[in-house]
Amino acid sequence: MISKLLTLAGLLMVSLPTFAHHGFARYDTAKLITVKGTVTDFQFSNPHVEVDFIVKDDKGNVKRWAGQGSSPNMLARAGWNKNVLKQGDEITVSGHPAKSGANIMLLKNLTLSNGRELTPQAQW
């Protein structure tokens, strides 16, 4: 049990390009990019939802990306829940990229291969 946890912990410590927390200021909201990718992890978590995915370019290079959403409470009102995405889902993602050039973005729009569209726009 303990050794399993330690192995897992070790793996996680060298993890994805990710963001600590809040801070939408890190994104360049003047730019909007769209990429196609495959979901590797989906965390419907407070204080911010995160979608991790990989993107393959024309040469077959694989890049890891992380998309940041708003809070579960806001996204729940926009129709999200913890089951809307799962590992392996093919997605088209639009978002504001990080000013730093890191492979992270602020999610704007997310479309699944079946056409289902997920937006971070909460509806009252």
Add this chain to the structure above:
Amino acid sequence: MPMLFAICYWLEHTSIGTAVRESTWLFPTIETIHIFGIILLVGSTSILDLRLLGWAFREDSVSKLARRYLPWTWAGFVIQVATGFLLFSSEATKMYDNPSFQIKMLLIVLAGVNAFVFHMLAYRKVATWDDAPVAPLSARCAGCFSILLWFGIVAAGRWIAFI
């Protein structure tokens, strides 16, 4: 250290940690209570600190203020530990390497040591200076450290989210 990370990982994946993390309303509700708790804790302890510094409440004896407000400080502390633990459990692996969280925990320990030393030394002989408008140097230092430390704890707590 990885052992500590493993504990964080385990905690985060308990049903409690998961429930808080994935909740729509639980996390912000606990966060709200955590803010009320800090008002209670820092507000009540600051009354005593200001008295020790001789900046306020000089007409009241130190022991009277301590008797009246320390129970509120403890109540606030219990609320903070309970709500803080729940918030921590929801994102323990993120907190593991969050410098602001680490500083906050360190400052809490220092605030505890400061209060303990004050109660073991200066406050033991409070009868001899209870009504003096200006407390002895060691008591003034304790009051000063306490205010500065709690200021730092609140600031570090807030900064956890932005670092």
